[in-house]
Amino acid sequence: MSRILIKGGTVVTATETMRADVLIEGEKVAALLREGFDLPEAAEVIDASGRFVFPGAVDAHTHMEIPFGAATSKDTFETGTRAAAWGGTTTIIDFPIQMKGDSLLRSFEETMAKASGSSAIDFGFHQIIGDVNEQSLAELEDVFAEGVTSYKLFTAYPGVYYSTDAEVMQVMQWASGNGSTVLMHAENGSAIDLLREQAIARGDTAPLAHALTRPAAMEGEAAHRTILLAELTGAAIYIVHISAKQVVDEIAAARSRGKPVFGETCPQYLYLELSMLDRGFEGAKFVCSPPLRDPAEGHQHALWQALANNDLQVVATDHCPFDFEGQKTLGRDDFTKIPNGLPVVEHRFPLMVHAALAEGRFTLNRMVDISATAPAKLFGLYPQKGTIAVGSDADIAIVDPEASDTLSAATHHMNVDYSCFEGMTLTGKVETVISRGRVLVTDGEWRGSRTHGRYLKRGLNQFL
Ligand code: URP
Ligand code: ZN
Ligand code: ZN
Numbered sequence: 001m002s003r004i005l006i007k008g009g010t011v012v013t014a015t016e017t018m019r020a021d022v023l024i025e026g027e028k029v030a031a032l033l034r035e036g037f038d039l040p041e042a043a044e045v046i047d048a049s050g051r052f053v054f055p056g057a058v059d060a061h062t063h064m065e066i067p068f069g070a071a072t073s074k075d076t077f078e079t080g081t082r083a084a085a086w087g088g089t090t091t092i093i094d095f096p097i098q099m100k101g102d103s104l105l106r107s108f109e110e111t112m113a114k115a116s117g118s119s120a121i122d123f124g125f126h127q128i129i130g131d132v133n134e135q136s137l138a139e140l141e142d143v144f145a146e147g148v149t150s151y152k153l154f155t156a157y158p159g160v161y162y163s164t165d166a167e168v169m170q171v172m173q174w175a176s177g178n179g180s181t182v183l184m185h186a187e188n189g190s191a192i193d194l195l196r197e198q199a200i201a202r203g204d205t206a207p208l209a210h211a212l213t214r215p216a217a218m219e220g221e222a223a224h225r226t227i228l229l230a231e232l233t234g235a236a237i238y239i240v241h242i243s244a245k246q247v248v249d250e251i252a253a254a255r256s257r258g259k260p261v262f263g264e265t266c267p268q269y270l271y272l273e274l275s276m277l278d279r280g281f282e283g284a285k286f287v288c289s290p291p292l293r294d295p296a297e298g299h300q301h302a303l304w305q306a307l308a309n310n311d312l313q314v315v316a317t318d319h320c321p322f323d324f325e326g327q328k329t330l331g332r333d334d335f336t337k338i339p340n341g342l343p344v345v346e347h348r349f350p351l352m353v354h355a356a357l358a359e360g361r362f363t364l365n366r367m368v369d370i371s372a373t374a375p376a377k378l379f380g381l382y383p384q385k386g387t388i389a390v391g392s393d394a395d396i397a398i399v400d401p402e403a404s405d406t407l408s409a410a411t412h413h414m415n416v417d418y419s420c421f422e423g424m425t426l427t428g429k430v431e432t433v434i435s436r437g438r439v440l441v442t443d444g445e446w447r448g449s450r451t452h453g454r455y456l457k458r459g460l461n462q463f464l
Contacts, residue, residue, distance in 0.1 A: 001026040002437060003042060005291060009048025011399065012364045013055060013387050014373035019304055022053060024394040027436040031390060044439075047399050054368055055387050056090025056121075056395030057349040059377035061240055061264060061316035063341065064094055065114060071214035071264040071327040071339040073320045074416045078450045080319065080345055081120040083413040085440045085448055088353075088397030088430040090121045091376075093452055095152060096143075097128040100160075104129065104139035112455065119453030121435050122393075124379065126183055128149040130160070132167035140174055141168055146155050147457025151175065152183040152240065155222040156289060160358065162189050168226060179237045179460030181262075181378065184339065186247065187290055188213060188224035196336055207283030210335045211274055211291035216299065219290050227254045228359040234269035235261035236338060236461055238378065241318045243269040243290040252311040260464055262378060264314040265303045267351045268292060268342050272420060273300070284328040285418050287338045288318070304355075308362045313374045319345035343416040347407055348399065350426050358427035369423025380459030394437040404430035406450050 006022040011032065017157060023040060024030040033039065060279050063239050066073045075083065077094075084092055096111035100103040108127060108373040115123050127148045129136055132417070140151065154161040155167050163171075168184075185455055195213035199205075206213075223239055227250055230237035242265045254261035268286075272296040286292055293299035306312040320341025322328050324415040329394040331338030354459035376386025433441040440448035 003043035004044045004046060004434070004437065005039065005434060006041070006046045006048050006053055006396065007396065009051045009053040011053045011388055014369035017365065019265065020212040022388060024153055024437050025435070026398055028395060029388055029390055029394050032262050032388070046398070050400070050402065052364065052399045052401060052433065053388065054088070054397045054399060055234045055372045056397050056433065057088050057371045058091040058314050058375040058386055059084060059089045059313055059317050059345060059348060059383065060093045060379060062092045062094045062345055063318070065321040066095070066097060066320065068320065068339040068341060069324050069337060070330055073341060075319070075321050075345070075414055077115040077118040077123070078120070081453055082446070082448060083119050083124065083346040085433050085435065086366050086413045086430070086434055088349040088399070088434045089102040089345065089440050090397070090433065091123070091403070092121065092345070093124045093126055093379055093380065095126050095128045098130045098136060100131045104136045106142050108146065110150045116455060117178055117451050119277040120440060120448045120450055121453045123453055124381065124458045126152050128152045128161065129163070129171060132163055132170055137170060137174055137396050144180065149179065149458050149460055150181040150183055150238070152185065154185040154189070155226060156185050156187040156189040156192065157285045158189045159194050165225065165229060169229050169233060172230055172233035175236070179464055181238050182230065182342065183238050183240050183463045184226045185240050185241070186219055186226055188218040189217050193279055196363065200334060200336060207281060207287050207335050207338060210338065211277050212286045214289060216244035216246055216290045216293060216297065219244040220250060223250045224367050225411045230260055230261065236262070238262040238264065240264050241266050241269070242303065242312065243293050244301060245297070245299045247398040248302045248306045248311055252306070255311065262314070263306070263312040264462070265307065266316055266318050267344055267348050268420065270300055270303055271351065280330055284331060285324055285420055286342070287328065287335070287340055288320070288342045289340045304361050307370055313370065313378065315348060315370045316375065317344035317348045319343060321414055325417055326415035342420050346412055347421055348412050350405060350428065350430055353399055353428040354426040362439070366421040377462040380462060381456060382462055384393055386410045394434055396434040399428050399431055400431050401428050405429045
């Protein structure tokens, strides 16, 4: 059995900060050794002096190789999981997509076939339900048995993924009381579609119109409605990729009523803003849904505050990368044809480290919580994932807080031709990344393999 000793670092979990050496045996953490203990012999010693030793991060929301309109997101499981690992993320949860008229189980099996044997890090799945009907509701039992314990529904994208309130309720009734979680993409799709049609009709075709036709109030409205549907049915609900302060308010209010309501935001909603879409067609690089918001309206401030005080529990990425040339450009004359989504998977964890270290947005422990521990608990992976403890998977990210890193398409590992964080310099640099006892990244060198990642059969929501 292989042995690695991480020596001299400061171990940071969601609840503790301690000077300890970490002994890894095989795929697991075997011991945390405080000062004064005899150090065991190890085949490989990693000197972590002056470094933070964090749990490998858990990205609860990625989209590798998914179709969006006429394009397919550029990162495959192979390239996307490798890029994730470069940034300290050792687990992703991605999405099989059941399209209209399709079988849920077939979509699960198809995505499993794409990811298995092609992923550098461990992966699980949330199931997208694009067609709520008798068959898909029956097939929920099958994917549940396979460890898919969360399901994404949309009040956006009419005609594609959109579900009516009654369809949302049917899934919530199924999920209620069985420990699973309903994920909601909360935007009022039909109101937004009207605004989009009207914008195109008056010749408003540039990327900025994408954002202006998806008002924050319509995100708040959909969050309000679906939270009430969840309350009515007793289901646990997790609102994904929150961009608007109205949604934060809805979640905070529901949580203060004691309801199992959870929320996720993403680095793009914290660090990027509406004005970036107003750069002519270059603005297409920033088209995602919900859209980037205007800081003057207080959205970013509300999101940061909610992460610090636990009104929001998770930062994920919604990683869904499209090249600017050839993919985003599909919408050069019509913003509705720009594929939605941004490349983020590599940078989420470093951005959160920067937020804690350089900006003091929250403590390092809270940073670990929102980046690793809370998503692991919410999606039934804790303590296998999301912490450093005896018996946990040896998933670790070692960060040098004295180093810095400048983000750029020229140096990133995502398979996409631009960076939406181009030129941003971060405090702290991910130096070494370990997944299940295997060193993936060290000293700027890739030592991982496309077949290392394993499917994670997930348990139930551990906050319920
Ligand atoms: O713009 C986005 N968010 N693209 C990915 C699909 C989704 O809605 O999560
Ligand atoms: Zn979504
Ligand atoms: Zn998404």
